[in-house]
Amino acid sequence: MSRIKDLIGRGDLERVFVPLLPLFPQAFTYIKGELLERVWPAVKAILEENGIDTNGDRDALIRDLMKEDPVELASEIDSDPFKTLIRTILSARSKDEQTIKVSSALFKHYDTAEKLAAAPPEKVEEIIKPIGFYRAKTRSVQGAARMLMDTFGGEVPGKYRNLLELPGVGPKVANCVLVYAFGIPAIPVDTHVHRIVNRWGLVETTDPEKTCDQLMEILPREWWLVINDLLIRFGKEICKPITPLCGDKCPLDEICPKVIVKNKPRGKTKVAKKGKESK
Numbered sequence: 534m535s536r537i538k539d540l541i542g543r544g545d546l547e548r549v550f551v552p553l554l555p556l557f558p559q560a561f562t563y564i565k566g567e568l569l570e571r572v573w574p575a576v577k578a579i580l581e582e583n584g585i586d587t588n589g590d591r592d593a594l595i596r597d598l599m600k601e602d603p604v605e606l607a608s609e610i611d612s613d614p615f616k617t618l619i620r621t622i623l624s625a626r627s628k629d630e631q632t633i634k635v636s637s638a639l640f641k642h643y644d645t646a647e648k649l650a651a652a653p654p655e656k657v658e659e660i661i662k663p664i665g666f667y668r669a670k671t672r673s674v675q676g677a678a679r680m681l682m683d684t685f686g687g688e689v690p691g692k693y694r695n696l697l698e699l700p701g702v703g704p705k706v707a708n709c710v711l712v713y714a715f716g717i718p719a720i721p722v723d724t725h726v727h728r729i730v731n732r733w734g735l736v737e738t739t740d741p742e743k744t745c746d747q748l749m750e751i752l753p754r755e756w757w758l759v760i761n762d763l764l765i766r767f768g769k770e771i772c773k774p775i776t777p778l779c780g781d782k783c784p785l786d787e788i789c790p791k792v793i794v795k796n797k798p799r800g801k802t803k804v805a806k807k808g809k810e811s812k
């Protein structure tokens with residue numbers, strides 16, 4: 534049985550990613566054109582195995598499936614570049630549910646760079662206080678808003694190097710903005726993506742930035758837009774940080790080497806012993 538790294542190495546990405554799509558259908562948002570045509574027969578087969586009628590209109594079926602997605606992500610709320618930028622800065626070390634709540638409250642008062650730049654810092658702090666690190670995050674979001682006004686004409690730039698100039702923006706935030714606000718292929722690597730691709734043995738890295746660099750070399754560009762969204766969902770529900778649901782609950786169980794999985798999973802799986810988990 535080929536493992537994930539071998540499959541991806543020989544270009545058979547469908548074997549790895551397609552089994553996840555019916556479980557986390559919101560990721561279809563980023564699968565279009567030729568890629569959709571290519572993956573659809575295999576997705577259809579999985580849906581039919583699970584008793585879902587696939588004979589009707591494909592787009593309508595995908596839309597219906599998307600409504601059933603078990604995970605709500607901050608990134609999917611809207612694609613306004615300003616809101617995506619601010620929400621992603623706020624999301625550091627915070628749960629998506631909390632980020633969505635707090636950022637929505639913030640945007641009720643300050644929904645443009647101009648308004649946020651001019652807001653009293655104590656008012657911003659008061660609104661975002663529930664997510665923690667609120668003083669530092671206030672400095673970051675207001676600093677970013679001011680730089681957008683002073684340097685970028687009030688607009689969020691669509692270039693990676695310009696995004697990195699903004700306070701509070703590192704590679705992950707910059708890549709998130711490219712993907713979720715502009716639809717520009719990039720691979721934002723957060724803790725879920727980093728953990729999962731290391732468990733798969735696809736990379737062997739100790740920090741998300743190196744993971745990002747290696748993934749961009751390994752994965753074909755047509756999959757870049759999908760990776761972050763799909764793997765965050767998968768990481769929240771199945772390949773969880775502390776106790777991954779290896780075994781029957783994971784569709785990749787047979788092809789996953791489970792590198793650095795410390796907690797012995799329930800069920801039939803074998804656990805590889807290789808080093809220690811870094812995150």
Ligand code: SF4
Binds near residue numbers: 732787
């Ligand atoms: S088998 Fe376990 S470690 Fe591998 S992807 Fe599934 S849940 Fe994650």
